[in-house]
Amino acid sequence: NVGDYIEAVLDRNLAENISRVLYPNDNFFEGKELRLKQEYFVVAATLQDIIRRFKSSKFGCRDPVRTCFDTFPDKVAIQLNDTHPALAIPELMRILVDLEGMEWDKAWVITKKTCAYTNHTVLPEALERWPVHLFEKLLPRHLDIIYEINQKHLDEVAAMFPGDMDRLRRMSVIEEGDCKRINMAHLCVIGAHAVNGVARIHSDIKIGEDFVTDLSQLKKLLDFVDDESFVHDIAKVKQENKLKFSAYLEKEYKVKINPSSLFDVQVKRIHEYKRQLLNCLHVITLYNRIKKDPSKVYVPRTVMIGGKAAPGYYMAKLIIKLITSVGNIVNNDPIVGDRLKVIYLENYRVSMAEKVIPASDLSQQISTAGTEASGTGNMKFMLNGALTIGTMDGANVEMAEEAGEDNLFIFGMRVEDVEALDKKGYNAKEYYDKIPELREAINQIRDGRFSPTEPDLFKDIVNMLMNHD
Missing domain, CATH: 3.40.50.2000 (Glycogen Phosphorylase B;)
Known part of the structure; x- marks a missing residue:
């Protein structure tokens, strides 16, 4: 026995x-x-x-x-x-x-x-x-x-x-x-x-007949672009979605959310080429601007970053830790108030996507040009009325062609620019020296501003940015 x-x-x-x-x-x-x-x-x-x-x-x-x-x-x-x-x-x-x-x-x-x-x-x-x-x-x-x-x-x-x-x-x-x-x-x-x-640079996707498979039918909405009541109804739906998601965030994360703020969202697998770290540097810069001139009028912004990292991907996990650490400082600063909040969406999954995508105002799609093979999440955000902030990469290219580049906020290098820089050689210190706000943000990460009990916690991130990125 x-x-x-x-x-x-x-x-x-x-x-x-x-x-x-x-x-x-x-x-x-x-x-x-x-x-x-x-x-x-x-x-x-x-x-x-x-x-x-x-x-x-x-x-x-x-x-x-x-x-x-x-x-x-x-x-x-x-x-x-x-x-x-x-x-x-x-x-x-x-x-x-x-x-x-x-x-x-x-x-x-x-x-x-x-x-x-x-x-x-x-x-x-x-x-x-x-x-x-x-x-x-x-x-x-x-x-x-x-x-x-x-x-x-x-x-x-x-x-x-x-x-x-x-x-x-x-x-x-x-x-x-x-x-x-x-x-x-x-x-x-x-x-x-x-x-x-998932992007047209990899295949030609056949389109069917109905709305679900033929998005060109959405062009019929152009007839209502100047219809004030239609535009008002769309905005009302968006605001209701933001109110619902704000209540959910306050319950789950114990952070008071301003539902009238811009919901700035980046949700995807955590990876260096997807550049959640770039987003985090931007958040730190926004925080520093508010701290330096608190009397200035700022558009309130709630930054949400979510996704999962591979179990053994050390740098991705460290980036998640940095985002949450920045959030702890920003969210508890009375000078900042509700003008800037940072939320890391834990355990991002389909049920979470169903809440966050319809509530989003801004969709961050900022991978290094030429590296993003996929790109269906950005389409979901755009179909739900979010403005895409991104690089010319992945499905952003097709979205710009279909919707017009004027209807996306495109920035950064194109594929050919990245290739040219690779050939020339990238020197991070050049950017560090000539951009004061970037230098300040990196110094704060290096000196433990966002990890006061462990000042050296994020030294590997700074080392990667300055010497290996």
Whole structure:
């Protein structure tokens, strides 16, 4: 009995380890065993639930349990958001072929009609490429299925381009070399009926007929741009959303919010290239201006920054700490009052987005030009009436083309400017020396103004800004 108990505890610990710690950093792909286990765990659980729901659905079926999968693609759509859920393709094939007894070709048609793929990055180091030996160890049946998918795919390519061995090599799911790898992006492209990127520089996105899929219908609103009652109604809706979100913030963060202030929002994954740190430097500068001339009239502003950092991303976590530390000083300064508040939106998620996006006045989209592969959040903010403050990067480019650059606040370097500066060489001290407000903000961070009990807490941020940025 003791042996059985210990074995049961060990089994339980092994199972719980899958969800106890989040997979390693996602700024660069690392072939970690835990990550593969977690990705398969989520995919398998999701597909089990999808199929359970499909089988138990009574719509169009008189059987107690639905056994025919012909209508599966009509009832189910699986969106592969980047390569993380790519295992859904071989897992669905495994279920249909091995468990449901379906012929391969029919299972493949159903799988392909069900899955669609959105690519989020063009950086090769960020694309998932799993070592084959890891699949052999953890998911041998899925490896067999992937080999079969790849072989049929290469047969089609060979028929279209006879003798083009280089093309076969480039388009294969299996990358040969010292360490054979599975290219999950290639698997997604092969196994999906639709492929797109989140920004047009990565793909041409097809537009459907209805409003949800044809945003050009929004141009009809131009007929009401001078309609005072319509404009008033839109402003009223925005203000009501701000009042609701203000009440939520006061309850959750114990900070008194001025609902008439500008809601200045930046919510996205915390990363150096997304430049939450630039936003923080701006907040410090606004704070210093108010402190130096408190009698001056300032437009009240509530700055909200939210997002999550990869577990091992030290600098991103330090930036979060700086933002919260700045907030503690600013929010409790009686001289500043309600003219400036800083909130870090903890545990930013879909339910939080549903509150903050409709309430936002300003949308910060300030990544370094040429680095942002995605950009759907900025579209959501713009559709909800927020002014975009940003660089010419990611989907900001398409938004500027559609709405007109005059309807966005675009600043900073373009891609070609960044490339030129890279060639010339970037010297942070030049900017530090010639911009007094920037120098003051960096000195305050360095000297512990926002971390009085730990003056050296943010020395690594200053070192990065001055020597490694």
